[in-house]
Amino acid sequence: MPTLLDRYRTWRAFHRRDPALALLFAEWPWADGSEARLPGLLAPCRLPAGLLEAWLAQPGSGSAEAAARAGDHAGRPRLLLLGLAGRLAAKAGDEAAARQHFEAVDREAPRERWAYLALNHLLLPGPGHVRRLAEIVERRGAESYVEIGVSRGDSLLAVKPGRIAVGIDPRPRLAAAPPPGVRVFRETSDAFFARHDLAEVLGAPGFDVAFIDGLHLSEQALRDVGNLERQSGPRSLLLLHDTLPVTPGAASRRPMGPDWSGDVWKVIACLRRFRPDLDIVTLRAPPSGLTAVSRLDRSWDWTPARLAEMQSAMAALPDAPDWPLLLRETAAVANDDASLARLAGTISR
Ligand SMILES: C[S@@+](CC[C@H](N)C(=O)[O-])C[C@H]1O[C@@H](n2cnc3c(N)ncnc32)[C@H](O)[C@@H]1O
Numbered sequence: 001m002p003t004l005l006d007r008y009r010t011w012r013a014f015h016r017r018d019p020a021l022a023l024l025f026a027e028w029p030w031a032d033g034s035e036a037r038l039p040g041l042l043a044p045c046r047l048p049a050g051l052l053e054a055w056l057a058q059p060g061s062g063s064a065e066a067a068a069r070a071g072d073h074a075g076r077p078r079l080l081l082l083g084l085a086g087r088l089a090a091k092a093g094d095e096a097a098a099r100q101h102f103e104a105v106d107r108e109a110p111r112e113r114w115a116y117l118a119l120n121h122l123l124l125p126g127p128g129h130v131r132r133l134a135e136i137v138e139r140r141g142a143e144s145y146v147e148i149g150v151s152r153g154d155s156l157l158a159v160k161p162g163r164i165a166v167g168i169d170p171r172p173r174l175a176a177a178p179p180p181g182v183r184v185f186r187e188t189s190d191a192f193f194a195r196h197d198l199a200e201v202l203g204a205p206g207f208d209v210a211f212i213d214g215l216h217l218s219e220q221a222l223r224d225v226g227n228l229e230r231q232s233g234p235r236s237l238l239l240l241h242d243t244l245p246v247t248p249g250a251a252s253r254r255p256m257g258p259d260w261s262g263d264v265w266k267v268i269a270c271l272r273r274f275r276p277d278l279d280i281v282t283l284r285a286p287p288s289g290l291t292a293v294s295r296l297d298r299s300w301d302w303t304p305a306r307l308a309e310m311q312s313a314m315a316a317l318p319d320a321p322d323w324p325l326l327l328r329e330t331a332a333v334a335n336d337d338a339s340l341a342r343l344a345g346t347i348s349r
Contacts, residue, residue: 063085102115119247120286133239143161146198146228147166148224149215161209167185206231210238218262219311222311239290241288263314274310278293280293
């Protein structure tokens with residue numbers, strides 16, 4: 001059985017430029033090819049290599065001790081020791097302590113992207129949102145699929161509805177022409193709903209599954225929900241991405257790079273207050289959650305006054321939500337097969 005130190009040495013061979021971070025990531029499963037990106041991500045980190053090695057070689061190391069040692073240091077060594085404390089706490093099954101250590105790193109140095117990745121692995125275990133999305137579409141036997149926010153088409157091309165898929169994005173970046181049955185509209189979601197009748201585009205009223213993953217600002221995502229609910233039918237299911245941001249940076253309204261989720265989570269909190277008639281559940285799927293909304297009502301009155309009232313309620317929510325609050329506000333459930341079955345089985349009125 002290889003020891004932690006053995007594993008560290010193996011991984012250090014891979015992460016030559018950053019031996020300390022090899023340690024932090026050595027035991028985590030990377031099923032999606034992310035390993036190849038790690039050296040680039042971790043390159044900016046520096047730590048005197050001997051420090052962690054010497055410490056790890058000591059018996060009886062634990063997260064509390066690692067955290068205490070972090071207090072003796074400053075700068076990057078302190079951050080990495082906090083990271084190590086988090087990792088050891090996670091290994092011991094203490095999610096709350098692990099989260100606090102990683103959050104401390106993120107707070108002190110939000111540019112240390114590994115803290116975001118560590119929180120992601122810790123708080124959102126299990127299959128990623130694209131796989132879950134494709135499973136939901138398949139389990140529901142969806143004939144039609146609508147996606148707001150297409151980008152390179154990772155999700156649009158992964159789902160396999162029986163008849164038609166429609167993508168909407170002002171700047172789609174598909175590498176090739178979409179396959180038969182897939183139509184991409186190069187415009188914003190607001191422009192699409194102003195110019196087109198979705199039923200006409202789909203060739204039938206209602207949609208089976210719609211996925212909102214466009215502009216990650218709460219007011220826009222709320223409008224997307226309203227526009228889609230107006231077009232919903234008895235079988236329609238609405239899915240929203242980015243409803244569980246794992247760091248305050250990811251949850252901020254200012255775009256901060258590929259991990260940006262924005263404040264879309266506020267839409268879920270708001271719908272749960274204003275729409276007790278909806279069935280809402282959030283799967284803890286990485287990298288940032290997947291919420292399902294069902295029992296949609298196409299006759300619900302999405303007037304400008306209602307929208308304004310909902311937007312004020314969203315503006316009153318905290319801009320840097322803590323994790324327990326997010327789990328509560330979004331009705332989060334484990335990312336397991338039982339939750340998936342529940343989520344995929346729900347029907348609208
Ligand atoms: C996170 S990416 C979508 C990723 C994609 N769903 C996937 O999983 O592969 C967000 C996309 O939303 C698009 N977008 C931004 N504002 C939008 C809007 N108002 N309406 C529709 N799409 C928008 C961006 O151009 C970007 O391509």
